Amino acid sequence: MAKERLKPISLHQEMQRSYLEYAMSVIVGRALPDARDGLKPVQRRILFAMHELGLTPERPYRKCARVVGDVLGKYHPHGDQAVYDALVRQVQIFNSRYPILDGHGNFGSIDDDPPAAMRYTETRLAPISNDAILSEIDKETVDFSPNFDGSQQEPDVLPAQLPFLILNGSTGIAVGMATSIPPHNLNEVVEALIAIIKKPSLNEEKLLEIIPGPDFPTGGEILVSNGIKETYTKGRGSITMRGxxxxxxxxxxxxxxxxxxxxxxxxxxxxxxxxxxxxxxxxxxxxxxxxxxxxxxxxxxxxxxxxxxxxxxxxxxxxxxxxxxxxxLQSNFGAILLALVNGQPVQLTLRKLLNNFLEFRENTILLRSNYLLKNIKNREEIVEALIQATNNVRKVIELIENSKDTPEAKSNLIISLKINERQADGILGMPLKKITGLEKDSLKNELKDLKTKRAELELIINDKENLMKVMVKELKDLKKRFGSKRRTKLIEGGDALIAEKMANQRPNKELQRINALKELSKDSEIIIQSNNEIKIIPSLTIKKLKLKESDQERKDILPAKLIWPIKNEPKILAVSQEGKIGLLKWEFAGQKPGPLKQFLPAGLENDKIINLIPLTEIRDISIGLISTDGKFKRISINEISDISNRSTTILKLKDSIKLKSCILCKENSYLYIVSDIGRIIKIKITENDFPFMGKLAQGTNIIKLFPNENIVEALSFQEKKNKDLILITNKGSFVKHSTKEITISKKGALGIMGIHFKDNKTIKERVIDCFINNKHVFIKTDKDRYQRLKTDQIDNSSYRKENKLNIELNNDEFLKSTFSMKVPDKN
CATH class of the missing domain: 3.30.1360.40 (Gyrase A; domain 2)
Structure with missing residues (x-):
């Protein structure tokens, strides 16, 4: 017995590789439909197997067990029940708006009664699938690939003439993603396609007028609300249905x-x-x-x-x-327009979904036209040869009679009539009846028709405008044959009815927020003080309290960490060290001021908040996250655009690792990371080096930390103007650096030393904070003493030059924290 060879591998790497393969297999091969024909692989294989069995609408029904057997044996090596379930759903008139299979027997009911076993039920292709999905499959319109064992060929996609992805909808749960597309009315979808063909720049409003909402097979009502618009313009939304x-x-x-x-x-x-x-x-x-x-x-x-x-x-x-x-009786349909585009899952808007189908259909018509043109050219050659033969009957008969066998006859015909081999085969296969007078006329008429069709096809192939006219004509024909009236009624004023139901089910937080805002004076500002107390105070009062100043001995008036006007209803992002974010519910502070914890969304109440970030409407902005282990990642601001009343996780953290800082950054801005030993890393943020990542990604290593070294802070800004970076230590020392003079580093580089520490036996000196020169900067000692730091009076210094604060620290006193007040940029 041969000795086994065992190769040790990393369990972590193998699990990662295997799970990724599994995830992609489920996403591409099972759960998500293709945006072109709107079918999942099992649905496509069922239709193709039935086409191969010849189960057309005019033929008798065939047992479902036979169909399932063919699908399993030839194309889909999975469970028979899974295939039968998929087949049943394509028959059920209460599940599909336009069923693509015609069933005979018990296929279940709206009461959730199970279908009969596959040995009892029978099926065949429905007219719409036979004529609008499979009619062009033998015209070289789609690519074929080997099946699982290489014994058969199966189509990669079916040449659908209608966008079944939106007509019948689709549902599926993959790994880490899901799709839920509602069905729609064929008449409306065809009208929308024709409108886009005629006017590619058709705006969203006009498109939504043509397709105002889904059309469910069970009828019912849809409440016209903002959820429908979000579904069609963003690819995700909630559609409210009523019986x-x-x-x-x-x-x-x-x-x-x-x-x-x-x-x-x-x-x-x-x-x-x-x-x-x-x-x-x-x-x-x-x-x-x-x-x-x-x-x-x-x-x-x-x-x-x-x-x-x-x-x-x-x-x-x-x-x-x-x-x-x-x-x-009133419930929501959570729509997610997710489908495979070029083998990748993509969340589509209504416009992108329809455009994607039109591109596919244009290519299909082009391929079909090329196939038909090739056949017409071949037939034209044969007909021309047959006409030549009928005009020289005696000569042809004499040539054939004088030939000893068929190959010699073919050779003699090629030489004598100056024709090619295929034309010679056509003459040899011509029956004697073709030499009658009527048959001669028939051949001439056929040649004339072939030339007309050839000219038409060449016009379609060479002129896109003619191709699109053909597409419009075919769409209108399909609409006439298979279109039907809308079943689901649209009820205007849906937002109010939805709000009424929400108000009766649970407290309407949005309504409460709106009412709280109404009670506030627009000439007020949000105040978050250094002890994390939140208040909303009139602007005039803020000036009188001098919250932007502080005497070092006063403890009754605390300086503020954030002062922000409420006139534009700002969104303030609360970020926790656990990698979660949520919107601060500051609106309610006007009714009753209180601690920060009281105004945090669900899920953040027990977390330590590390950043409060006012979000402004800025294009090309992203969120940068740096964790305590030196990893950095960016996520798009769009990832949190729909953040609601609950918190959401934006960074997946390992045990003992925390989120250290959350910053807003722009493309080609600079990232500064400062550690407690005084190291400064400056890196340029570009899309190539720091592409956007998903919410659960951990990020990439950007700084390698020494033992007992910790990250203090991260900052990001564009260097259009020179700015100063200030480092401050727990013993009151600080240095000020011009940002333009700091060397740009690469990921993982050592950077520069930004400060020199003197030996101190009582308290080990460390950098506790850094900030950009800001006139509103405050320090706090462990004795709860505050002082305003006048950064504009500090000279730029080298890392060896020591500066001292005006505040006198006792031997047992040290700086506990600093904060740079956030105020709106007047520029």
Whole structure:
């Protein structure tokens, strides 16, 4: 037995590699649809297998087990139940707006009844999939690749003539991402495509007028709100759906009084009818809702009908409002327009989704036209040869009779008639009936038709305008054949109705915030004092209190860390050392001032806050993060543009590692990192060296720390004007450096020493802070004494030159902290 060879490998690297391979396999190969044909791999394989089996709409149904078997054996080596589930969803009329498979048998119901086993159910292609997805697959319109074992060829994408990604929608959960695309109306989508073709610069507002919202197969209502606009313009949003209900008088029978009843005829998309009725009954039985006498499901073949019988002394309108507010009769569809574009997951806007399909369809028509042109040219050659043969029948017959075999006959025809080998084969295969007078005329007419078609195809291939006209004509034909009226109604004023439901479910924090802002005077400013107390004070009072100044012995008036006007309703970002951020709820400080902790969003209450950053509307800005282990990363400001009432993690930290600093930085600005031993690292921030990373990335190593060395602070700014960097130590020494004179370093470099320490046996001297020259800088000692630092009076110094503060420190006293007050830039 041969001796085994074992190679030791890193478990960490192997797990990282294997998990990445698994993640990409799930993202690309299973969970996400392709933006071109709107299909996931299993759906595409089911359609192709059925096409190969010849299960066209006019042919008899075939057992689903046969289809599943072909898909498993030839293209999709996964579980049979997974394939059958995918097949069933493509049949269900309550799941797909335009089902691409036609089923016969029990394929489940809106009550969540399971479908029958695959050995009982039967299926075939629906007309829309046969004509609008698979009709061009044999015309060299798409690429084919070997299947899992190399025994078959399967298409990489199907030549869809309609954007099924948005027509039927899609849902899927991959690794670290998910897609949830709602279905839409074919008529509206086709009109939008034609509008873009005719006017590529069509603005978003016009596009949203054509496609005002999704069109669900189960009907219902959509509340027109800002969520729909966000879905279409940002690729992610919340769409509020409602069931359709009406109030009627019902007659319970002889001897009984008439009652009001709520009739529900349509439910929100993907809401389980039986499950909703059961939950409503639980609410009634538990006493959470009163006034309901009975609940009956009276649905039949004619449609859905759920009767909620109301007691005589109850108001049916109030009960219906309760059903909308407290049950799933009004619910949200969380839309995420995520699909694969060039093999990569991309969050698409409505415009990008439609443009992506149009590019694909343009290429498909071009490939189809080239294929048809090639065949027409070949047939044209044969027809010309047949006409030449019919005009020289005697000569042809004599040549064939005098030849001893077929190869000699072919050779004689090529030489005598001056034709090519393919034309000679056509003549040899010509039946005798072709030499009749009628057949001669038929060949001439065919040649004429071929030349006309050839000219048309060449025009399509060589002229994009003609190609687009063909696309528009085909889209209109498909709309005429498969289009249908909108099923889902659009209800205006949705934002107010959504807010009403939220107000009844839980405190409406946005409404509370708006009311708190209304109570504040616009001529006020946010004050965050050095002890982290938050107040909102009139601007005039701030001047009287002299919060931007401080006497070293006074403790009753504390200097401020941040003073910011509220007239533009600033967003102030709170950053914790645990790598989390959230928006400070400063609006409520006007009602009752208090500690910083009181105004932090959920998730930050128990964290140490290291930065408070007022966000301003600045383009090309990003957020820079540096951790205590010397790693730095940038994330786009767009990553936190939709931050809500809760905190969110922006940096994944290992055990014992903390976030040290969070800064705003611009492209081509400079990053300064200062350590407690006085080292200064200056690095230029560029996209190549520091590309944007995801929220959970850890960043790249930017500074290698010595033992017992710690990062003090990080700063970033552009050096359009010369600025001064000031370092201050716990013993009151400080130095001031011109930033332009500091050498630019590379990642991992040592940088420069920015300060020289003298030996001190009582307290080890260390840098405790650094800042850019700012007239509002304060220091605090461990005895709670404050002093304003007048940075403009300090001379620039070398790292060996020592400067002292005006404050006299006792032997046992040292500087505890410093802070540079944040105020709006007047420039």
């Amino acid at each position: 359709i209900a009406r109030i009627e008088e019902i007659n319970p029978g002889k001897g009984k009084h008439k009652r009001s009843g709520i009739i529900i005829s349509e439910l929100p998309y993907q809401l389980n009818k039986a499950g909703w009725i059961e939950k409503l009954a639980d609410l009634v039985n538990n006493g959470k809702i009163s006034g309901i006498a009975d609940i009956r499901d009276e649905s039949d073949r004619d449609g859905m009908r759920i009767l909620v019988e109301v007691k005589r002394d109850s108001d049916p309108k109030k009960i219906l409002d309760f059903l909308y507010q407290k049950t799933s």
